[in-house]
Amino acid sequence: MESTSTIPSDLPGLAGTGPLAGVVVLDVTRVVAGPYCTMLLADLGATVLKVEHPDDADYTRTFPPFVGTDDTRFSAFFAQYNRNKYGLTIDLKSAAGKALLKQLVRQSHILVENFRPGTMDKLQLGYEVLARENPALVYAAISGFGATGPYSRRPGFDNSGQATGGLWSMNGMPGEPPLRVGTIIGDLSATLFATIGVLGALREAERTGRGQFVDVSLQDSTLALTENAVVRYTVDGEVAGPLGSDHPFVRPYGRFACKDGHVFFGGYTDKFWRETCAMFGEPVMAEDPAIDTMDKRFDTAVYEERVRPLLERWFAGHTKAELETMAGDRVPLCGIKTIDEVVNDPHIAARDMIARVAYPGGEVGMFGLPIKLSRTPGNPRGMAPKLGEHTDLVLERLLGLDAAGVAALRDAKAI
Structure with missing residues (x-):
């Protein structure tokens, strides 16, 4: 379908080019x-x-x-x-x-x-x-x-x-x-x-x-x-409610405090968990039989008693930037950024x-x-x-x- 528009595409201040030019x-x-x-x-x-x-x-x-x-x-x-x-x-x-x-x-x-x-x-x-x-x-x-x-x-x-x-x-x-x-x-x-x-x-x-x-x-x-809420209800009869920064079926996956604010950390897989333990100098924790699998770490009691305190201790002594640098490409960890930090983010600029x-x-x-x-x-x-x-x-x-x-x-x- 060809456009009959005769409006010039080079009018100052308007795009005029791109995949939808002529529409x-x-x-x-x-x-x-x-x-x-x-x-x-x-x-x-x-x-x-x-x-x-x-x-x-x-x-x-x-x-x-x-x-x-x-x-x-x-x-x-x-x-x-x-x-x-x-x-x-x-x-x-x-x-x-x-x-x-x-x-x-x-x-x-x-x-x-x-x-x-x-x-x-x-x-x-x-x-x-x-x-x-x-x-x-x-x-x-x-x-x-x-x-x-x-x-x-x-x-x-x-x-x-x-x-x-x-x-x-x-x-x-x-x-x-x-x-x-x-x-x-x-x-x-x-x-x-x-x-x-x-x-x-x-x-x-x-x-x-x-x-x-x-x-x-x-x-x-x-x-x-609403992601998983509909199927959780239609299959299991479970009504989704507020979870804060938690996730309904994976842990750790949420917000954690650090020296100058908060970070998101999503290292719930066994691979990411091993990398995280090594990153903080405690690789032995990846072999701890109480928390060495995803299923064990997701258990609410185990998570609250063993996993969360460990992460909070690790994160508390570092800033967002330090934690991002430590994590690099190894594990999913990033600062929870304010809008001023986002606007001035070098990656945002590169994009x-x-x-x-x-x-x-x-x-x-x-x-x-x-x-x-x-x-x-x-x-x-x-x-x-x-x-x-x-x-x-x-x-x-x-x-x-x-x-x-x-x-x-x-x-x-x-x-």
Whole structure:
């Protein structure tokens, strides 16, 4: 399926190259789950058109932190999730705005929205309507509970996914109330599954000329992150609960205190256990008949009485950096790092995972693109658009409107 886009790929500040070059994406989303999905597509070279209401912009434009002041003030939060996109404004409630979106759909390959199910249908811009305009359109809808089922019309946020997908109930310390995971994992997981679904549907549309509806919910996506909890319940009737830093069936595998903080240590196999004992100068402990096998070390009483105290004694006299150096490539041991340590980590730098983007008001350092392609790498360093920054450009170059046509739409308050 060839793109009909005539938007130049070398417009300053936008990616324009990569494996998705030529794919046109309509981004009718806000906050994180939708914008992050389209950001990934943009980083990989797609032409992403971020559609916002002219009087009701994506409210993450108001989220801190900010760079610059007055006219140059810009949200770094918004910048991180909306980089590499073109910005245009459309009032989808107006007749002219609806008609304009349909025109854009005819020239696009993908549309992503994250309204509550039914919202786009009320606007008469749902999948069935837009698919008549472009049968090859891949239409992705990200919502709290999905497009079907008894909860589909409920409002949903990240915490809704964490709470109803089971993850919240599994997080925290044993014997204490469950804790929310410390990031918006419901939104982020939906982002990743939506991106996978969009790319799969795009491949099918390229092959057959037929698009489809991609339905992704925060609840479903969070449930899919619960690892062993579902099968433990369906097979053994065991209900997963908070484990803190422990693991349900391997030990030692968790958090341990050291001289200047904490480390993760996962030396639960017999091979890693022998290496660890030797590393700390006590190889004889690997032959101790009470703790010489994985099964013995996993036993709760043995672990608490023999294994944990031994590890705590070993780790207490060393810093995170010293322990990482000692472990090297021998055993799985790494410091539990704060964000400042992560941002300044030489390995993170070598992986190009902090992208620094210059804005008129100052530089924004944001996470980079974790997808590393050998031949057509992505580009995470494009700027995010100002509200409606590229409206005229997109309408002129993608739809072929002249200045008078654009002016007429503006007079009609459609843009």
